[in-house]
Amino acid sequence: MRDEPLVLGIETSCDETGVGIVRGHTLLADALASSVDQHARFGGVVPEVASRAHLEALVPTMQRALDEAGVTLADIDAIAVTSGPGLAGALLVGVAAAKGYALAAEKPIYGVNHLAAHVAVDTLEHGPLPEPAVAMLVSGGHSSLLLVDDITAGVTPLGATIDDAAGEAFDKVARLLGLGFPGGPIIDRAAREGDPASIVFPRGLTAAKDLAAHRFDFSFSGLKTAVARWVESRERAGEPVPVNDVSASFQEAVCDVLTAKAIDACLSTGVKTLVIGGGVAANSRLRALAGERAAKHGIVVRVPRPALCTDNGAMVAALGSHLVKAGVAPSRLDLPADSAMGLTTVSVPG
Numbered sequence: 001m002r003d004e005p006l007v008l009g010i011e012t013s014c015d016e017t018g019v020g021i022v023r024g025h026t027l028l029a030d031a032l033a034s035s036v037d038q039h040a041r042f043g044g045v046v047p048e049v050a051s052r053a054h055l056e057a058l059v060p061t062m063q064r065a066l067d068e069a070g071v072t073l074a075d076i077d078a079i080a081v082t083s084g085p086g087l088a089g090a091l092l093v094g095v096a097a098a099k100g101y102a103l104a105a106e107k108p109i110y111g112v113n114h115l116a117a118h119v120a121v122d123t124l125e126h127g128p129l130p131e132p133a134v135a136m137l138v139s140g141g142h143s144s145l146l147l148v149d150d151i152t153a154g155v156t157p158l159g160a161t162i163d164d165a166a167g168e169a170f171d172k173v174a175r176l177l178g179l180g181f182p183g184g185p186i187i188d189r190a191a192r193e194g195d196p197a198s199i200v201f202p203r204g205l206t207a208a209k210d211l212a213a214h215r216f217d218f219s220f221s222g223l224k225t226a227v228a229r230w231v232e233s234r235e236r237a238g239e240p241v242p243v244n245d246v247s248a249s250f251q252e253a254v255c256d257v258l259t260a261k262a263i264d265a266c267l268s269t270g271v272k273t274l275v276i277g278g279g280v281a282a283n284s285r286l287r288a289l290a291g292e293r294a295a296k297h298g299i300v301v302r303v304p305r306p307a308l309c310t311d312n313g314a315m316v317a318a319l320g321s322h323l324v325k326a327g328v329a330p331s332r333l334d335l336p337a338d339s340a341m342g343l344t345t346v347s348v349p350g
């Protein structure tokens with residue numbers, strides 16, 4: 001165990017300041033400071049507010065993580081930091097801090113891809129990832145299906161959303177129902193009291209005519225519009241909006257499409273492991289439906305516990321640890337924050 005690398009990960013791509021510390025696949029610390037409350041009244045993340053909050057939270061969060069793990073910066077073998085994709089100003093705070101710590105403590109630095117980190121984090125809970133695996137990444141900014149052969153070498157995109165991300169759809173529907181931000185956890189809770197079969201909402205890109213070009217792609221903007229129209233028509237008729245039923249029916253439409261396409265991706269590639277990551281992977285219905293449907297085909301579903309699905313520093317440390325173990329060269333000290341970092345770049349080359 002002592003031979004495993006001790007890696008510290010810093011995450012600041014959106015509204016969570018996270019510092020995690022892992023040794024190999026073992027999680028030692030996962031300190032988090034969220035600015036979500038500061039964004040709630042705007043109904044979405046305000047980039048400038050997020051950057052300032054990261055600046056204030058970073059040093060104390062770093063100290064909490066080191067204390068929790070019972071180590072000092074001198075003990076760390078490598079520092080990993082989210083280089084992208086994400087909000088430019090928010091990313092810059094983490095990248096600048098990581099460079100400062102790396103320079104001061106003379107440690108190698110790895111600028112890593114936030115999306116690959118959402119996949120790698122599962123190894124902290126379920127051990128090494130069988131390869132190849134299909135990964136479904138569903139967050140506030142992304143919805144993708146990927147084929148993962150070797151997480152340190154890159155991933156092969158199979159499909160992605162052509163409009164809204166799954167989490168974005170949850171956030172927008174929650175907003176139009178007047179439920180607050182972020183919408184995912186609130187809709188998840190409201191849906192438990194509602195009937196998922198009460199309203200039939202559209203399943204984007206599942207019609208036979210769409211499958212030829214978009215078999216593994218997603219579309220959620222038509223669903224969001226359908227929910228908006230349905231709610232408007234109730235309001236126009238002066239009838240109350242059954243928020244729990246709308247939440248449950250909307251959530252069912254999202255989870256139905258996500259799980260059907262993920263299982264189809266596994267079947268078409270002959271892959272027996274499906275990993276789900278990103279904030280929407282915390283959704284209770286998505287977790288249950290994915291498990292149910294996968295079991296019918298002998299596919300194993302791996303989803304980390306909800307706290308590891310949403311943004312955190314542990315996921316960055318987990319990916320960093322994979323890179324160190326694979327002997328991947330560290331990034332240079334002048335590595336950039338790359339807000340549009342593509343899925344095929346796992347870490348910034350040295």
Ligand code: KG4
Nearest residue numbers: 139140141167182184279280282283310311
């Ligand atoms: O991965 P994440 O924390 O940040 C990004 O990288 O975007 O994902 C945040 C997204 C938000 O849209 C949020 O509403 C959604 O994940 N989310 C959920 C749940 N928890 C968070 N969506 C559905 N159900 C949940 N329980």
Ligand code: ZN
Nearest residue numbers: 139278279311
């Ligand atoms: Zn994320």
